[in-house]
Amino acid sequence: MSTRDETGMHDWSDDPRLTAYALGELGGEEARELEAQISGDEAAQALVAELRTLGEALEQGLAGESAPALKPEQWHAIEERLGAPTAPSAINRKSVAAAAGIGWRGWFAVAATVVGLGVGATFVLRPGERFGSLPAPAHESEELARQTDSRAYLERLRGLGYIGADPGEGGKPTPAELGVQLQSLGYAGGPGTPVPSGIAARSHRMARGKWTRVEGERDQEALRAIGYSGGDGEEPLMEQVFFDDLSEKTLQDLEQLGEGNREGYDPIVENPFRAAGRDPLSTFSVDVDTAAYSNLRRFLGEDRLPPADAVRIEELVNYFPYTYPAPTGEHPFSVDLEVGSCPWKQEHRLVRIGLQGRETLPEERRSSNLVFLLDVSGSMNSDDKLPLLKRALQMLVQELDERDRIAIVVYAGSSGLVLPPTSCDRSVDVHMALERLKAGGSTNGGAGIELAYEVAARNYIDGGINRVILATDGDFNVGVSDDGSLVRLIEEKAKTGVFLSVLGFGRGNLQDAKMEKLADKGNGNYAYIDSVLEAKKVLVEQMGATLETIAKDVKIQVEFNPREVQAWRLIGYENRLLAAQDFNDDTKDAGEIGAGHRVTALYEVVPVGVPFELPGVDPLKYQAPASATGEAFGGELLTVKFRYKRPEGERSTLLSETLVDEGADFQELSADTRWAASVAAFGMVLRGSAHVGEAGLPEVSRWALESAADDPGGYRAQFIGLVAKARELRGR
Amino acid sequence: MTPKPDAAWIREVLERHERPLTLYATRLLGDVERARDVVQEAFLRLCDQLNSGKQERAALAERVDLWLLTVCRNLCHDLHRKESRMTPLEEERAQRAACATATPAEAAERRDDVARVLDTLERLPEKQREVLRLKFQHGLSYAEISRVTRESQGNVGWLLHVGLKSLREKLAQGEIQGAEA
Numbered sequence: 001m002s003t004r005d006e007t008g009m010h011d012w013s014d015d016p017r018l019t020a021y022a023l024g025e026l027g028g029e030e031a032r033e034l035e036a037q038i039s040g041d042e043a044a045q046a047l048v049a050e051l052r053t054l055g056e057a058l059e060q061g062l063a064g065e066s067a068p069a070l071k072p073e074q075w076h077a078i079e080e081r082l083g084a085p086t087a088p089s090a091i092n093r094k095s096v097a098a099a100a101g102i103g104w105r106g107w108f109a110v111a112a113t114v115v116g117l118g119v120g121a122t123f124v125l126r127p128g129e130r131f132g133s134l135p136a137p138a139h140e141s142e143e144l145a146r147q148t149d150s151r152a153y154l155e156r157l158r159g160l161g162y163i164g165a166d167p168g169e170g171g172k173p174t175p176a177e178l179g180v181q182l183q184s185l186g187y188a189g190g191p192g193t194p195v196p197s198g199i200a201a202r203s204h205r206m207a208r209g210k211w212t213r214v215e216g217e218r219d220q221e222a223l224r225a226i227g228y229s230g231g232d233g234e235e236p237l238m239e240q241v242f243f244d245d246l247s248e249k250t251l252q253d254l255e256q257l258g259e260g261n262r263e264g265y266d267p268i269v270e271n272p273f274r275a276a277g278r279d280p281l282s283t284f285s286v287d288v289d290t291a292a293y294s295n296l297r298r299f300l301g302e303d304r305l306p307p308a309d310a311v312r313i314e315e316l317v318n319y320f321p322y323t324y325p326a327p328t329g330e331h332p333f334s335v336d337l338e339v340g341s342c343p344w345k346q347e348h349r350l351v352r353i354g355l356q357g358r359e360t361l362p363e364e365r366r367s368s369n370l371v372f373l374l375d376v377s378g379s380m381n382s383d384d385k386l387p388l389l390k391r392a393l394q395m396l397v398q399e400l401d402e403r404d405r406i407a408i409v410v411y412a413g414s415s416g417l418v419l420p421p422t423s424c425d426r427s428v429d430v431h432m433a434l435e436r437l438k439a440g441g442s443t444n445g446g447a448g449i450e451l452a453y454e455v456a457a458r459n460y461i462d463g464g465i466n467r468v469i470l471a472t473d474g475d476f477n478v479g480v481s482d483d484g485s486l487v488r489l490i491e492e493k494a495k496t497g498v499f500l501s502v503l504g505f506g507r508g509n510l511q512d513a514k515m516e517k518l519a520d521k522g523n524g525n526y527a528y529i530d531s532v533l534e535a536k537k538v539l540v541e542q543m544g545a546t547l548e549t550i551a552k553d554v555k556i557q558v559e560f561n562p563r564e565v566q567a568w569r570l571i572g573y574e575n576r577l578l579a580a581q582d583f584n585d586d587t588k589d590a591g592e593i594g595a596g597h598r599v600t601a602l603y604e605v606v607p608v609g610v611p612f613e614l615p616g617v618d619p620l621k622y623q624a625p626a627s628a629t630g631e632a633f634g635g636e637l638l639t640v641k642f643r644y645k646r647p648e649g650e651r652s653t654l655l656s657e658t659l660v661d662e663g664a665d666f667q668e669l670s671a672d673t674r675w676a677a678s679v680a681a682f683g684m685v686l687r688g689s690a691h692v693g694e695a696g697l698p699e700v701s702r703w704a705l706e707s708a709a710d711d712p713g714g715y716r717a718q719f720i721g722l723v724a725k726a727r728e729l730r731g732r
Numbered sequence: 733m734t735p736k737p738d739a740a741w742i743r744e745v746l747e748r749h750e751r752p753l754t755l756y757a758t759r760l761l762g763d764v765e766r767a768r769d770v771v772q773e774a775f776l777r778l779c780d781q782l783n784s785g786k787q788e789r790a791a792l793a794e795r796v797d798l799w800l801l802t803v804c805r806n807l808c809h810d811l812h813r814k815e816s817r818m819t820p821l822e823e824e825r826a827q828r829a830a831c832a833t834a835t836p837a838e839a840a841e842r843r844d845d846v847a848r849v850l851d852t853l854e855r856l857p858e859k860q861r862e863v864l865r866l867k868f869q870h871g872l873s874y875a876e877i878s879r880v881t882r883e884s885q886g887n888v889g890w891l892l893h894v895g896l897k898s899l900r901e902k903l904a905q906g907e908i909q910g911a912e913a
Binding site for chain 2: 014015016023025051054055057058063064065070071074075078079081082514
C-alpha cells in the first residue's frame with residue numbers, strides 16, 4: 001500500500017526505498033511492488049533515472065581518483081611479517097598499477113557471480129577440503145573467497161549479532177543452537193520469508209540436534225565420512241561441517257533480511273564466573289526495562305524462537321511483579337536479599353537481590369507535563385503500530401486529569417506539533433487529535449525530537465513529571481545528524497529535568513538496541529508494546545512507575561567474601577555493568593527506579609570447598625588458599641551496597657545490607673525467588689548459555705509451575721504458556 | 733619448514749587492495765602518508781591473524797576486502813582519537829575539516845559534470861560521503877556497507893538516500909548560480 005501526503009501524491013524524493021530501488025538494492029518482491037507503485041508516476045520514474053545517472057557519474061568520477069599504492073618498504077614490512085621476504089616482481093607491480101581503479105572494482109562483480117554459482121549446492125566436507133565439481137573460478141582469489149569454512153560463517157553470524165561474541169567461554173554453538181538461531185531468523189519457513197534452498201530443511205534437522213534426513217547421496221556420504229551417520233552420538237562441532245549453502249548466499253540473505261527484517265540487537269556476551277579472591281566487586285546499574293520480555297512473547301507468538309541477543313535476562317526477570325516488602329524508612333526503596341541452592345547446579349548458591357520502589361497513591365501523584373513524540377512514518381501504518389499506539393494513548397488519557405498536560409508532536413518526512421499542551425480534563429481535544437493521526441512518509445526523527453523537547457521545556461512543571469515519550473517502530477533516523485549527537489541531546493535534556501521514555505512498536509524493523517540506549521541516556525525506560533494488554537500494563541497499571549522517577553542513578557555494588565565465595569557470576573545485566581570506581585562517582589549516570597518499580601538481580605555463587613575451576617585461569621601461587629571449614633556457611637556471604645540520588649538531587653545516598661547464607665535449599669526459598677530463577681533459567685536456555693548445566697525447558701517449566709501460585713494479573717500463567725510454546729518450537 | 737602459501741595469497745590480496753584501501757583511508761584522514769601507514773598496519777594485522785592461527789585463511793579470505801576496510805576504518809578512527817583532534821562524537825566536523833583536499837587549482841581544472849559531482853560530494857557531511865564512496869567507489873552493497881561501518885542497513889539506506897538527495901539539490905543550485913554568473 002502506498003502512503004500519500006495531503007495532496008494525495010507520495011513524495012518519492014523523501015523515500016529511501018526509491019533510492020534503494022534505483023541503486024538495485026531492493027529484493028525481487030519489494031522491487032516489483034515498488035515498480036507497481038511508481039508505474040504511471042512520471043515524476044518518480046524521472047527521479048529513478050536521475051538517481052541512476054547521478055550514481056553513474058559518481059562511479060565514473062570516483063573511479064578516476066588517483067589511488068596511491070604502498071611504498072616498497074611497506075610491502076617489505078608486510079611480507080617480512082609473514083616470513084616470506086620475496087618482493088613482488090616488477091611486472092606484477094606494474095600490472096597492478098595499470099589495473100588500479102578497474103581491476104578491484106571488477107573483482108567485486110566477479111566474486112559475487114562466482115559465489116552465486118555455489119548457492120544451493122550442499123556439501124559437507126572435512127575442513128580444508130576443496131570442491132572438485134564446481135567450475136574452475138576465474139581467479140584464484142575467487143576460489144579462495146569461496147573457501148569459506150564454518151568458522152568464517154560463525155564469525156559473520158557473530159558480526160551480525162546472532163551469536164554471542166564469545167567463542168572462548170561461551171563454547172561453540174552446537175548445530176542445534178545454530179539451527180535455532182537460523183530458525184529464529186525465519187529460515188525455518190516463517191511466513192513470507194524467502195528460504196534459500198536446503199537451508200530450511202537443514203536448520204530443522206540441526207534444531208533437533210540430530211540428522212534425521214539428508215537429501216542426496218553425496219551428502220550422506222560426506223556426513224558418514226565425518227562420523228555424522230545420524231546416530232545418537234555426540235553432536236558434531238560446527239567446525240567439522242562445511243556448508244557451502246550456508247556461506248555467502250546465506251549470509252547475504254541474513255544480511256538482506258535487513259530489508260524485510262532489520263531488527264537490530266546488540267550482541268550480549270554472557271557474564272563469566274569471576275574469582276572472588278581476585279575480583280570481589282560486582283558493580284552494575286539497575287535496569288527496570290521489560291521490553292525484552294514482550295519482544296520474546298511476540299517472537300514465540302509468531303512461532304519463532306528469538307535470536308539470542310534479543311533475550312536480555314534481567315528484563316525477563318524484571319517483567320514480573322514480586323511481593324518484596326514495601327519501603328518504610330527514609331529511603332525510596334526497600335532491599336530484600338535471599339540465598340539458597342541454585343536449581344540448575346545444586347552445589348552452587350543462588351543469591352537474589354530485590355529492590356522495591358515506593359508506591360505513589362493516585363492523589364499524591366505529581367502533575368505531569370508529557371510530550372508524546374509519535375512516529376507516523378509509512379512503516380507505522382499497520383494494526384500493531386499506530387492504531388495500537390492510539391488506543392494505548394487513549395487509555396492513558398483516561399487515567400490522567402486536570403493536573404496533567406499532554407502535547408503531541410509527530411514526525412515523518414517532516415515533523416510538527418499536532419496537539420499543543422492540553423490539560424487532560426479536556427480529553428476530547430486529545431482524543432480528536434489522536435483520531436486525526438495518520439501514517440505516511442519516511443522517518444526523520446531529528447527535527448521531531450528537538451521540537452518535542454522544546455515543547456516540554458516551555459511547559460516545564462517545577463517538581464512535576466516532565467517527560468518526552470517517544471513511540472516508534474524502529475529506525476529512528478535523524479537526518480543529517482548522527483546517533484552520537486542524538487544521544488548527546490537526550491543526555492543534555494535529561495540534565496534539565498526532562499526525561500525520555502521509549503515505547504517500541506511493531507516488528508521486522510525494531511531497532512531494539514538503539515531504543516534501549518536512547519531511553520537509558522534519557523534517564524528513562526524502554527518498553528515494547530506488542531498488544532493492547534501490554535499497553536495497558538505499561539501505560540495504565542504501571543503509569544506511576546513508567547512516568548514518575550523516585551530515585552535516579554541507582555547503582556548496586558556487591559562485595560563477595562572470599563572466605564565464603566570461591567567464584568560468582570551476575571546473571572544478566574550484561575550491558576549495565578559499571579567499573580568498580582564508578583560506584584562512588586556521582587557524575588556516572590546509572591538507571592532510574594520509578595514509583596512501584598521492582599528490580600531483581602540474581603547471582604550464581606560457587607561456595608568455597610566446591611570443586612570448581614575458572615576456565616583459563618591457573619591457580620594463584622601467592623594467595624593463601626581458602627579452606628572449606630565448618631564455618632563456610634556461617635559468616636557473611638556478601639555485602640550489597642546501593643547508591644541513589646533523589647530525582648532532583650545531585651549527591652548520592654548510600655545504603656548497604658549484608659547476607660549470611662543459612663544453607664537453605666532451593667525448595668525452601670520464597671516463591672518469588674524461585675520464580676525469578678525459573679525466568680532466568682528460561683532466558684539462559686534460550687540464549688544457549690554455557691552455565692545452565694543440565695537444565696532445559698522441562699525443568700524451567702517445572703520450577704515455574706511450582707512457584708506460580710500467587711499470580712495477580714495472570715503474568716506467570718502466561719509465562720508458563722510461553723515455555724510450553726518454546727518447547728514445542730524446539731521439538732519440531 | 734612447510735611452505736607458506738599464505739605469503740603468496742597475502743601478496744595477491746595486497747596487490748588487489750592496497751590502492752582502494754589507501755584511497756579509502758586517505759579520504760578518512762585527509763593525508764596520503766598516514767593513510768599508507770594505516771593500510772600497512774591493516775595488512776600487518778592480517779598477517780598476525782594468519783600467523784597466530786586465530787583465523788584461518790579460508791575464513792579471512794571469504795571477504796578479506798570487507799575485513800580490511802573495517803580494520804582500516806577503525807585504525808583511522810583510532811588515529812583521530814589519539815590525536816585528540818576530535819572525540820568520537822565530533823567525527824563529522826573534524827573529518828570534514830581534514831578532508832578538504834581539493835585545492836582551488838585542482839578545482840579549476842575540473843570542468844566537466846563528473847568533476848562537479850565530485851566537488852559537490854566533498855561538501856556533504858562525512859557520514860554521507862563515506863557511504864557514498866563505499867557504494868560508488870568500492871562497489872559495496874548496503875549490507876556490505878553496514879558491515880564495514882557498523883551502521884544498521886536501514887541507516888545506510890537512509891544516509892545514501894539523504895546524501896544523493898542533497899547532492900542533487902546542491903547540483904541543481906549550482907546550475908542556477910552558474911547560469912546567473
